[in-house]
Amino acid sequence: MTFPVVGMVGGGQLARMTHQAAIPLGARFRVLAASPSESAAQVVGDVVLGSEDDLADLRRFAQDCAVVTFDHEQVPTALLEALEADGVAVRPSSRALVHAQDKGVMRARLAEIGVPCPRNRIVADPAEVAAFAAEVGGWPVVLKTTRGGYDGKGVWIVRDRDEAAVPFAAGVPVLAEEKVDFTRELAACVVRSPHGQAVAYPVVESIQVDGVCREVIAPAPDLSEERAVEAQRIALSIAGELDVTGHLAVELFETADGRILVNELAMRPHNSGHWSIDGAVTSQFENHLRAVLDLPLGDPRARAPWTVMVNVLGGDYTDMYRPFLHVMARDPGVKVHMYGKDVKPGRKVGHVTVSGDDLADVRERARHAADYLRGDITE
Structure with missing residues (x-):
């Protein structure tokens, strides 16, 4: 019996610990890592060096994989859709993963299905942040870039309109949320x-x-x-x-x-x-x-x-x-x-x-x- 190959995009500690769990299951484990020094690349036997931003690297990595999964959410959605069009089993799928990649998409979908969330809105500039703050009871409010944030990065607690200008410098959509007590x-x-x-x-x-x-x-x-x-x-x-x-x-x-x-x-x-x-x-x-x-x-x-x-x-x-x-x-x-x-x-x-x-x-x-x-x- 040939046991399947699980490919994990990302060579961080999550991939390292997933590899450890794969051993007793008999699953073969492959990692797409940016360098041999990454956490998982140090211990996994099957390492493909490449970038999650490069479709050719992703396709080379996915060859012979029964399934491709992730240790982070930073793979561009369009590239995942291309892998799926190639017939690669991507789990979670691009349609699901986008809700963990894009906070604006997540909030909209959770509202549709009735999940309780902080009050929120996509905002275009500090003036819209100020209007949102007035609606939710005043400052401070929380601003988040819709993509790319983790471990506190891409998140700001702003106390006035001047502070609210900072997140827009990144040039990506910004989500405003009430600051929950x-x-x-x-x-x-x-x-x-x-x-x-x-x-x-x-x-x-x-x-x-x-x-x-x-x-x-x-x-x-x-x-x-x-x-x-x-x-x-x-x-x-x-x-x-x-x-x-x-x-x-x-x-x-x-x-x-x-x-x-x-x-x-x-x-x-x-x-x-x-x-x-x-x-x-x-x-x-x-x-x-x-x-x-x-x-x-x-x-x-x-x-x-x-x-x-x-x-x-x-x-x-x-x-x-x-x-x-x-x-x-x-x-x-x-x-x-x-x-x-x-x-x-x-x-x-x-x-x-x-x-x-x-x-x-x-x-x-x-x-x-x-x-x-x-x-x-x-x-």
Whole structure:
């Protein structure tokens, strides 16, 4: 029996961890990477060097692949449509993925299907931003470029008309949204296969610092069963209505008055699901592969009452191997995942995961390990 080749566009840490999940499934794994030094290219045996912006590179990469999927959303829609016209199985499809690529398209479609979102509008200039601010109760408002933003980039919180001029300098459409007075951020991750099978992971709490995910708690503490089911229902509904194949992360705001609003979508494995590698019966990466290959999906349930994932962000301390040894010796229950990246301030270079019965203990251990690896603490 010849096992299929899964091609993933992008050579980052998501592809690296997806490759790890592909090994026990028997699936052969290919990566399109920009350079041999990228995270996944360091460990994957089948690497095609090229650009996601070049159709010839994409076609060369897709040869003999049973399916093509992604570790980011930055592939131009027209190129994906060309691959599909060639007969390549692209999952998620270009028709679905555009909702994670273009925030304006996403907001319009979610409004059509009745998904609760912050009030929003595409705006052409600072005058239209000011008019929108007046309609939603005043400044500040949030401005986002419709394409290309990630990890806080392409997002501005503006407090007056003068500040509102900055996002338009990029020359791309701008989406204005009301600034939601939320109490915390949640994420509902689901996986859906081509024949419609779907599974939902426990809803998690995501702690963001400067627009970058710092910590994830699974499940979200003090979230009622009713609210958790509502969040999962929203995510499953979006996956079905948009015909998503693979992993879908729905980032959510929880407000003081009990509402849940959709903030962002990601149609790929996502930072809010990294906890599942060690904390769930089936990781998000394995289930994403199962879905794009149309295999039966795995059990998404948690293995322990609590799992905490903390991202390791680069700081001034570039030698992480010595602290890595210390963390492993100090707490054998900590799972450390390093991405093979050069250390740069603020860059995601790894993550740690701890599971257990006591949330306070689990959280403290995960934070200590990440802080030690970064160099913020020395004992």
